[in-house]
Amino acid sequence: MKILLVGEYNRTHWNLKRGLQTLGHEVLVIGFRDGFKKVDIDIEIKDPLSSRFLKKVRVLIYKFFKIDLLAHSVKKQILSKKDELSGYDVIQLVNESPFLIDLKCQLEILKWLINWNDKTFLLSTGPDYVSVMHAYNKKFRYSILTPYFEGKITNKNFQHVLSYFSPEHKKIHAYLTKTIEGIISNDLDYHIPLIDHPNYLGMIPHAIELSQLHYKTPNLDNKIVIFHGINSKNYYKKGNDIFEQALDLISVRHKNKIEIITVTDLKYVDFIKSFDKAHILLDQVYAYDQGFNALEAMAKGKVVFTGAEQEWLEHYNLEEDSVAINALPDAQNIADKLEWLILNPNKIIEISKNARAFVETHHDHINCAQHYLKKWST
Incomplete structure (x- = not known):
């Protein structure tokens, strides 16, 4: 089987790749290198705006013109690798939002990847619409939103998590819900919110290369x-x-x-x-x-x-x-x-x-x- 794993948190997809390769499958991981962690990736999506100065430039341009410079760079990188990223039997997204860019551009990239390949699956690991909504409605006894509710984190500093409630992200969630083959979780923090979800296929624990x-x-x-x-x-x-x-x-x-x-x-x-x-x-x-x-x-x-x-x-x-x-x-x-x-x-x-x-x-x-x-x- 030919498999494309899109996005990375820690070594979630990398370890899965290693297991799949041992079983005889062809696998590639594409994404950023998870911030300061600098984890392994086969095809790295580079951030040309990673310096402190250029990050500020990106924020200012987005604030005044609603143009995300990083999103345009990511789109260009993805398009340039279309041949490498096409023709897979299965692609799996590490999250509903695997690229930390403008959500409209993110949806456009997801549509490309899904259209270029056969089956698409979503991995629920890290915040996504369902798990964040579950936590926001206080269905957990405590969650990653607890410090936000307690006033320890400002709206500005929690924007990445709150963005899952935005109209733009809801469009991504709706598109994936009707397009993908199913959702898999890899621990109980994401399994519990997905119980009874029509697309949910169940939990597979985090893959660790011992x-x-x-x-x-x-x-x-x-x-x-x-x-x-x-x-x-x-x-x-x-x-x-x-x-x-x-x-x-x-x-x-x-x-x-x-x-x-x-x-x-x-x-x-x-x-x-x-x-x-x-x-x-x-x-x-x-x-x-x-x-x-x-x-x-x-x-x-x-x-x-x-x-x-x-x-x-x-x-x-x-x-x-x-x-x-x-x-x-x-x-x-x-x-x-x-x-x-x-x-x-x-x-x-x-x-x-x-x-x-x-x-x-x-x-x-x-x-x-x-x-x-x-x-x-x-």
Whole structure:
């Protein structure tokens, strides 16, 4: 089968590609390199306006003339690669809006890609119309919109998420709903809003390439190392402020027993190495399930504070705090969980082993690729 994967978040499509190739299929990934993360891509869509000055120029021109310079560049790049991007049996979009450009231009590009190829599928990973609407209507106990509701994030700084309610994006959503073969999600934060959606084909867990992630049994001879990776653009959306409050609390209680490592906005190749010496990794707060960074850390044997809600426990038939620690939006609760691990280091080893086994069982990229092939073939 010939497959085109459009857009990238972390290594969602890249790992799927690797699994599909192992199974004998021809696969290309096209998109941006996911901002500062600089992830792998086969055909990179370049941003000629990436400097701070040119970004300001782009904003000003769009503000006064409603012309998106980046959109025109992306359209030109896509058209120049028409032959490379045509004739695929399946294309899958990583999101309803895989290119971060003017939505009218985005719809035009999506129509090209869909018309140039056979079957089109949509992957729900990251915000889209259905999941954002579900969160906006407060159907989750908490979500990535919670810090927005609490006034931590301004309308301006949350514009990317709010844009999913715009008339322009609703046109994209309506077009895809009537055109694509189906929607697939890859964790419970996107699965739950899609339940009963007429286009929904079900959930396939995030694909993780385990051969690149080596497990090491935690060494607890010295201080317990807690790692906190910050994405400055999503600081409040990920709950980094709550993690920092929790670290302040635990530092007062157990300063001599812990070491805290904090990093900000690392490229993927640097990030994946940066937490090697850590025992505990603080990932994100406002989630029901694990995202990509959490799963990769779990595969390496880290105890991860992330989304591990009751719905996730029930879905995988797990006991609380056995595979990952549910990071609630409560600094005191997180600090208490950290203290429990510090005072019971045997739990770190136990959870570490369980975490690796869980990722091997449910997230192996080749097994996940087989599930995609089944859904694409129905």
